[in-house]
Structure formats: C-alpha cells, structure tokens
Amino acid sequence: MKRRHCLSLLGATSLLLGGCASLAGSPGAPAALPLRGTGDLGVVVARATGTLAIVNTSERAVLAQVTGLGDLSHASVVFSRDGRYAYVFGRDGAITKVDLLTQRIDARVMQAGNSIGGAISADGTMVVAQNYTPGGIKVFDAATLALLADIPAEYESGKRSRVVGLVDLPGRRFAYSLFDANAIWISDLSDPARPVTTKLPHIGKQPYDALVTPNGRHYIAGLFGEDGLAMVDLWEEPPRVRRILGGYGRGQEPLPVYKMPHLRGWAVAGRRAYLPAIGRHEVLVVDTETWQEVGRIPVAGQPVFVMARPDGRQVWVNFAVPDYHRVQVIDTTTQQIVRTLEPGKAVLHMEFTPRGESVWISARDDHRVSVIDTQTFATQATLAIDSPSGIFFTARAARLGF
C-alpha cells in the first residue's frame, strides 16, 4: 500500500522518483532510479523472449529489460502523451502498459486471441487495439486498461474481418481497414459508450495496412489483391474512397512477397509520399497535391518499411527476406539511392531519433541494434539485444498516426 501511494504520487510529479523509492524502503521496492525525463527514451522489442528493452537515445544504452510480455511476434507500441508509458500490443492479444520510469509493468490485459497492433487517441485517454481474432477493434481506458467499447468488424452476418491499418484521427476518431471485407471503417469515439462507425465498402481487394498523412487529412490503405492504393480524404464530407497509383504493376507478374510491407510511419517528405510497391522491388513516389505518380525508385528487394527522416531529406528503406541484410537510403532531392548499408542479418525495423540525426536499426539474427549517423552513415554505437524487432521512441507520442 505504501508503495502504491508513492507511485500515485509519482503520477503527479516525477521529481519525487528518487526519494520515493528510498522512502518506500520495503523489500522488493525498486532501487533508486536517477531522475530523468522521457524525451530521449524508447523501447526495443526482443521478440523471441517476450522482453521489452528500455533504451536511452542520448546515452545510446539499454536502461532496463522488462520481462513477461508474452508473445511479441509482430508487437507494436504507442506512447502516452507524457511519454512515460509504452502500450505494447502483443500477438497473443495482450496489451501491456509499461512504465518507462519505474521500468515495470503498470497494467496488462488479455483482450483478444490474436492482435496486430494499436493506436492511442490524441487526447491520450483511449488506447485501441486492432485484432485478427476475433476480428474487430477494442477501446480501452488508457489509465486503467478497462474496456470502454468493443466494435466487431462484422461485415456479414456471423463473419468478422481481420482488422489492419488502424490509425488515430483528430476528434477521437480512428480509421482502420478490413482485410477480409475490402472496406475502410471510421469509428467516432467521442462518446465511447456510443461509437458511431462510418463504413466505406468496395475500396479494393485485401487492404493489408494503412497510414494517415501527418496532417491527418488522407488515410491511405495498401492493397494486396490488386495494384494500387485506396485513399480517403478525411476532410471531405461525407468521406469517400478513391484509387491512387492504380495499375502500378503494369500488368507484370508480381514477385513473391515474403513479408507484407508496413505503411504505418508514413514517409511524406515535402509534397511527396514514398510508398512500398507490392510484388515489385520499387518505391513509388506520389505527389500529395495531385495524388499522381511522379516517380518510382528501383530498390534492393521487396520494401517493408519506407520511412522518411523527420526532416524529409532522406527516405530509408528495408526489405523482406531474403534481401533483409540491406538498408537503402534515398535522397529526396534527387530521388536517387545514395547509400546501401549492410547493418546486420535480418533487419526488421528502423527508428529515427526525434530530430533524425541518428537512426536505430534492428538486426534480428545478429542480436544487435545499430545506431547510425544519418549524415555520415558511420555506426555510432551497437547494442546487444536478443532477436530485436520493433524500435519505438517516445517522440511518437507527439505524432499523429504513429
């Protein structure tokens, strides 16, 4: 009880952190931790061991390992708006709320049989999980993880779709795509007890992931089942779907896709968006004013993540197996690849530091995270982490759609 009281005080002011731990003084109380902010903190998912490494991007070091998070294959993370808590969405349907300051699990709930990720509302009050089994989204109180709303993705009587591409939108709304129903749904959770869902059918075959542009205006779903992407202008009333980059494959036989690209973590640089092609070893470039293709850049494999450095000057690309030992860098002023790096075996993810001077890259099979200078491409540090996959920094807390 004593410690719980202490921890609630911590919620009021983290200034008490060091003193609180020593005041508690009871066996099992956390050791005194140094006073720190969270702006340079982040987490790395160690997928094979169900562990979350808490990292510091200034020290380029692992601060702590938090265990007991379950099945973290395809785990993704969002942050509370104060950058203190990481919400980890596990494959096994668990949401785990991890306190980056006390380096402990604050709350945990099993909410589905099979989950793929989540989002957090702009006001920080709700976290939402997108689920494969049972298909749908669930809305939770961000403080307690108590269930607030359950929206099954039932597109026909008794049939529920797997949900992908969940993003937060302004106004306590969330957009997501229904892989099995070729639909985009937008749920307004202004009143979580009475969600209002707008359903856009016939968007194209098999949406596999989606993104929202940084201004919150355009929601774009990638289509696995056909060449092209489905885009919704969310500023239109009512919103409607249009096709962009239709027929980008030009009728050619697609190459095998050994891993689905991820669209979240938009790559919008200046007025151009950079998107992974499906079944083609290309990055597609689209003008975000006209939504016409303005270029395509041949790359070293099936792109998985296509991510803009925060200033938009570079776009970094990683690849599906068997080309996932490489990372390529596109200069957005010339649309040329300016560097091909080989940071390790099985590169799964990349994350820029908040201002983009460094990028952290996970190499699963080398059990290593490399920190690379984005100007010189020199390796600044390496961290040993068991089978690292996703890397997430707290700066995401301030970005729409992350």
Next chain:
Amino acid sequence: MHDQHAPLLPSLSPAGTLPMARGGLRCLPRLSMWLALLVGAAGLHAQPAPPTTQRQQELVRMVRQDCGSCHGLHLTGGLGPALTREALADKPIDSIVATIYGGRPGTPMAPWKAMLSEADALWIAQQLFAGFPESVKDRP
C-alpha cells in the same frame, strides 16, 4: 512415414508451372530431386535426402522467424492461418507441402521455392504436423 510421401507427387507436379518470376531457373538443378521423389513414389524406398542437421536448424529458425511474420512466432496465426499441430490435424500433408513450395494464389502466401528445396518443404510440413520444434538457441 513413407506412405505420407507418396501422395505428395501429384500436387507437387504443377508447382514448377506456378507463376514465379524469381528463382525459376534455380529449379533446374533440382531435377535430381524430382527423380529421387519419383523413385521414392515408385516404392523403391529412395526418398529425397532429408535436410542436414545444420539445414534443419536453419529451417526451424526460418519458420519461427520469417514464416512467423504472418503465422506468428508460436505459429498461432496472424494474417496467415495457425500452423499448430492441432490446426493442421485434418489437412492433407501434401497440400501443405505444395503450399509451402508453390504458394497459394489469391492469398498472401508466397511460393518459397526460391529459398527452399522440395525436401526442405517436406521436412517443414512433417515437423508442423508433429508439432514444430523450438529454435535452437543460436546466440554465441
């Protein structure tokens, strides 16, 4: 075990004709493998050589990690279906082998024949039906 291999052939035969833009040429050196399979099916007990122990370890890691992208590290499913022993119980092994090797058109399941031999695919399917082994700890 050998009985399980025999029905494999009819469904594997068209695999070479499935659309496959990459790695198609690499199938040619596998003629010897085909012959071995044919001989095996003829009941002469000359099965394709199973993968070496080292290759088996690579395959276990590949299935857990790379197939795990869609099917889950624990093979409990994701965008792709669950591949646990229970989930596969009523499926014919030959169709699983054919799916691993040649993919499943109309779904995200890619053909893996650019990275796997038929013997690899068969071995993987057999392990899935038996309950897939855990990865060997591969850190030095």
